[in-house]
Amino acid sequence: MKKWMILIGCMTMMGAMLQVSAQDFGDFSSQTLTGKAWEAYGKGNFELALTYTAKCKEMYMSEALKQEASLDAFPVGEGTHEYWALNDVGTCLFIEGQIYEKQKNITQALEVYAVVVNQLSFSQCWDEKGWFWKPAEASAGRIKQLEFDSLLD
Amino acid sequence: MRIFTVILVMGLCCPPALWAGGWPQGPEGEGVFVKGVTFTIQDTAQNPQAQLEALAEVKAMGATAIRTWGVGEDTPALLDHAHAQGLKVLVGLWLEHGRDGAENDGDLNYLSDDARKSQQREKVLQSVASLHEHPAVLGWGLGNEVILNIGGEDQKVAYAQYLEELVQAIKAIDPVHPVISVSAWTLSVPYWQKYTPSLDVYGINAYGAAAGVIPDDLERLGVQKPYLVTEFGPRGAWDSPKDDLGVPQMPSDAEKYQQISTGWGEWIVSNRGRGCVGGFVFNFGNDDSPTSLWLDFYVKGLKRPAYWATREAFTGQKVDGGIELLEEMLLSPSLVSPGQILTVGFEPLTGDDLGEIAFVYSPEFGERAYRNRMFPVQGKQVQNRVWKVLTPVKPGVYRLYAIQKSGEESMTVTQASVEVKEREPMVEMPVVAPSGSAVPTVMIQGDEQVGYQLMKEGKPFVIHGAGGSEHFDVLAVNGGNAVRTWGVGPDTPELLKRAHAQGISVTLGLWLGHERHGFNYSDAKQVAEQRREVEAAVKKYRNHPALLSWGLGNEMEGIQNRGDSPVIWKEVNYLAEMIKSLDKNHPVMTVVANVNPDKVTAIKRYAPAIDILGVNAYAGAQNIGNNLKNYGWTKPYAITEYGLPGPWEVEHTDWDAPLEPTSREKAGFYYIATKGILEDTHQCLGAYAFIWGSKQEATASWFGMFLPSGEKTPRVDAITRAWTGEWPENRAPVLKETEMPMFNQKVRGGESFSVKARYEDADGDRLRYHWEVREESRDRKVGGDQEAAPELVKNAVKKLDDEGNALLKTPKRSGAYRLFVTVKDGKGSGCMDNWPFYVR
The missing domain is CATH 2.60.40 (Immunoglobulin-like)
Structure with a gap:
């Protein structure tokens, strides 16, 4: 009995360690969390990706909203990076929307896309191809696409 | 090395008795290079000390001399004041012109009018006799640009001979001071060489870089005398390129500053060893006229850049903290009706608030005195760097000057020209306009602040459009109201008739040549032919009741470059203004292939007459409005082609075949784009879906919203839903x-x-x-x-x-x-x- 308990205890600890390993938040910066969310999403590990996006929102949503409130136009050039929280949280929410779409959770997808459009409208995301794209524009497009799909089906 | 130079150097190092009295002397008795300014300040009742104060400033600028054009009652006092400041004076002795010239004062016939010549001679000699002993006298400036302003070769010769008599008579009275006559450029020199050998120094008025090549021209003419640059300054109107309205382009304040501050050294001082004995910068004056704005050191008591530039040229001293100078001013439109609102923008248009600016018009027509007048006009600031001003009521070409106080004591000015023209009477075109139908008026209401609204026959009109020439019946029943074409041809009257029958409005395309097809916008012949074609089309169709707007060109700026060619955009602007002069009832739109910052900047700068920017955009058409705002476009826009990502925008197979979206995805693209585009109700006037018909481009199904056999596809259903909120009566298969x-x-x-x-x-x-x-x-x-x-x-x-x-x-x-x-x-x-x- 005691041996079994010890074994179960060890397995629980290993599981917890594996989970910690899977949820490696790195330096906890918004940039790291967003990069890890993209990576997990790309590998189809949607639950892990959602863990990173949730952590990013938890830590930086408040700052992102402050940064959004300070803007009345899209920042340009190097100035774009000054709005790091806004950019990363906006991107994380867009990733969440993409995941919910793939999980056929359309209601949830529409909700997070709406947050990006309405509350993080000046967020931007650097594309390795060499330009910034705008999560709010992409989210608005997805909302309309989902609306259209619902009309067709 | 020319022989004269040796003589000159000898003369300057060991000045002959002739020059000893007046010419500035160095410690060894050598002639000193003259650093002068021309001077027109007079004492007034309001300021009896004006000359004295001004001369103190001249001295402080580092000048050693001033130049005048004539002797008056106040000349003795002026000499006293100059002497008090240690300045020398090249005393002008005015000689009448033979015909109206720049000074507008002459009709003396030097060939035959002996009585007036004699009177003038007596006056000149009296002036010399009364002033020559004054210690401030540098020399005598006998006549100014007279030969330029005399008609007829025989009169010019007679004048030059008369001048010689005068020089000799002056020297008989005053053997000390040099006698100088003044020429516009070197035009008088051949006459002086032949008929006026007694002149000591040649005075040459030369502006801008021309001053630097005076020695070359004198050498060509065999001159062996020293010369003074008797007027120098930034490039003058007579040397300036003309804009499209034929108005000489005034150098910017920055250019003026540069031309004086560095030109003095490069073009005048550097020629000291080639006969140049100094110069006078034009002009230490304080007036309120177009000429004054161009050249004076002061206008209305405020210093112009010429003042600071001259001080820097003479002393090397720069302005503390620099001075803010206005840059290029843009007018839209540049061809306007009397009393119309003109939009005035300042480069860079997206810069900081410019603050207070005053505007004045100056006519470029009429008598000289009228042309030299300035008419203030109230400007209303509508943005940081954009104003609205009313146009004059009198037709003609005007310069509009924008004037701004810069710092505490300076003024900066920029200018652009505008043509005010009466509206051309409407000519009815019964051949095209169906009998009894009213000619519609289409206009754009609103502005950048409140947003824009296209109005047709007094009612708001949002373009629910399509690009194509077929299926107008399907368009009309599915919520569409407009089509767009790319050019006019034999089918145009029939197309307009069919559109009108369905209540569809037409943006009529006016095709402009593409350089990739061989059209050359620098080829005057091709450009002229194209202008004729555009004019003919506008005259033919301007009164058609189906006409909504003109679609001037389609992607003629190029699709594989930045699309910012000034040559192309200036021509587009010319055509837009021409269209507006022919048709006041319909706005002019030009159509480009997507947008980028350079393209938008070029359109704003070179084609301000454009009313609406049409943008062909495929992937992301619904985001074009944001891009335009970011690039500084403030006028209305329309999306003139939109639809699917093109074959150039999608992924390809390994064998380079583009992967076409499915019919379902395509319908989604149209729905999303249409809804997204029309959400911008502030600046967007609507959109045209591409293509309302069928077309082979990559495949037979990529762009066409209809099958080649004419059936509508799910894309038509999607756009109908976006326009109306309802599906069409009959749905396409999905x-x-x-x-x-x-x-x-x-x-x-x-x-x-x-x-x-x-x-x-x-x-x-x-x-x-x-x-x-x-x-x-x-x-x-x-x-x-x-x-x-x-x-x-x-x-x-x-x-x-x-x-x-x-x-x-x-x-x-x-x-x-x-x-x-x-x-x-x-x-x-x-x-x-x-x-x-x-x-x-």
Whole structure:
């Protein structure tokens, strides 16, 4: 009995360690969390990706909203990076929307896309191809696409 | 080295008695290089000390001398004041001109009017006699640009001979001071050389870089006398290039500053060893006229850049903290009606608030005195760097000056020209306009602040448009209200008639040449021919009741460059202004292939007459409004072509075949784009979906919203839903399910595949399937240019049923192919999809 308990205890600890390993938040910066969310999403590990996006929102949503409130136009050039929280949280929410779409959770997808459009409208995301794209524009497009799909089906 | 230079150097180092009295002397008695300014300040009742104060400033600027043009009652006092400041004076002795010239004062005939010549002679000699002993006298400036302003060769010769008599008479009274006469450029020099040998120094008025080449010209003319640059300054109106309205372009304040501050050294001082004994910068004056704005050191008591530049030239001292100078001013439109609102912008248009600016008009027509007047006009600031001002009521070409106080004591000015023209009377065109129909007036209401609204016949009009010339009936019943064409031709009257019959408005395209097709915007002949074609089209169709606006050109700026060619945009602007002069009832739109910052900047700068910017955009058309705002476009815009991502914007197969979106995805693109575009109700006037018809471009199904056989596709249904919120009465089939094992694969020739594409019809209509295989298109073009349909591969696919099942047997010949399916409901709707594959 005691041996079994010890074994179960060890397995629980290993599981917890594996989970910690899977949820490696790195330096906890918004940039790291967003990069890890993209990576997990790309590998189809949607639950892990959602863990990173949730952590990013938890830590930086408040700052992102402050940064959004300070803007009345899209920042340009190097100035774009000054709005790091806004950019990363906006991107994380867009990733969440993409995941919910793939999980056929359309209601949830529409909700997070709406947050990006309405509350993080000046967020931007650097594309390795060499330009910034705008999560709010992409989210608005997805909302309309989902609306259209619902009309067709 | 010219002989005269040796003489001059000797003269300056060991000045002859002739020069000893007046010429500035160095410690060894050598002649000193004159650093002078021309001077026109007079004492007034309000300021009896004006001259004295001004001369103190002249001295402080580092000048050693001033120049005047004539002797008056105040000349003795002026000499006293100058002497008090240690300044020398080149005393002007005015000689009348023989005809109206720049000074507008002459009709003396030097050939025959002996009495007036004698009177003038007496006056000059009296002046010399009364002043020559004054210690401030530097020399005598006898006549100014007289030969330029005398008509007839014989009179010029007579004047030069008369001048010689005067010089000799002056020297008889005053053998000490040099006698100088003044020429516009070197025009008088040949006459002086031949008929006026007693002149000591040649005075040459020369502005800008011309001053630097005086020695070359004198050498060419064999001159062996020293010269003084008697007037120098920034490039003058007579040397300036003219703008499109024929108005000489005034150098910017920055250019003026540069030309004086560095030109003095480069063009005058550097020629000291080649006969130049100094110069006078024009002009230490304080006036309030166009000439004053161009050249004076002061205007209305405020210093102009010429003041600071001259001080820097003479002393090397720069302005503390620099001075803010206005840059280029842009007017829109540049051809306007009397009393119309003119928009005035300042480069850079997106910069900081400029603060207070005053505006004045100066006419470029009428008598000289009238042309030299300035008419203030109130400006209303509507943005940081944008104002609105009213145009003058009197037709003609004007300069509009923008004047701003810069710092505590300086003034900066910029200018642009505008033509005020009476509206051309409307000419009815009964040939085109159906009898009894009213001519509509289309206009844009609003502004950048409140947003723009297109108004047709007094009612708001949002463009629910399509690009094409067919299926107007389908457009009208599905919520569309406008079409767009790309050019006029023999079919245009019939097209307008059909559109009008369906209540459809037309943006009539006026085709402009593309350089990639061989058109050259620098070829005057081609440009003139194109202008004639545009003019003829506008005159022919301007009164048609279906006309909504003019579509001036389509992607003529180029699609594989930045699209910022000044030559092209200036021509577009010319044409836009021409159209507006012919037709006040319809706005002018130009159409570009997407936008980038350089393109938008070029359009704003060179084509301000454009009312609406039409943008052809495919992927992301709904985001163009944001891009335009970011690039500083503040006028209204329309999306003139939108639809799917083009073949150039999508992923390709390994064999470089573009992957076409499915018919369902395409419908989604149209829905999203249409809704997204129309959400911008502030600046966007509407949009035209592309293409309301069918077209072979990459494939037969990519861009066409209709099948080649005329059936509408789900894209038409999607756009109808976006426009109206309702589906059309009859719906097109929608793709539901596919099984295409060879899709995007390399397969063997002669291999068989079961394929499936199942469609649903919301109305329950019976669907008919047609399958075919075609070679991948090899006739690919850019910019929507006409492409040939690829070859059909016969008997490659067999339809198995009307449920979407078929059997594909791949062609034996190696190459790229596509499998197409066309589905029709038999009631005017259909659908087409394709799947590329490759036979190894």
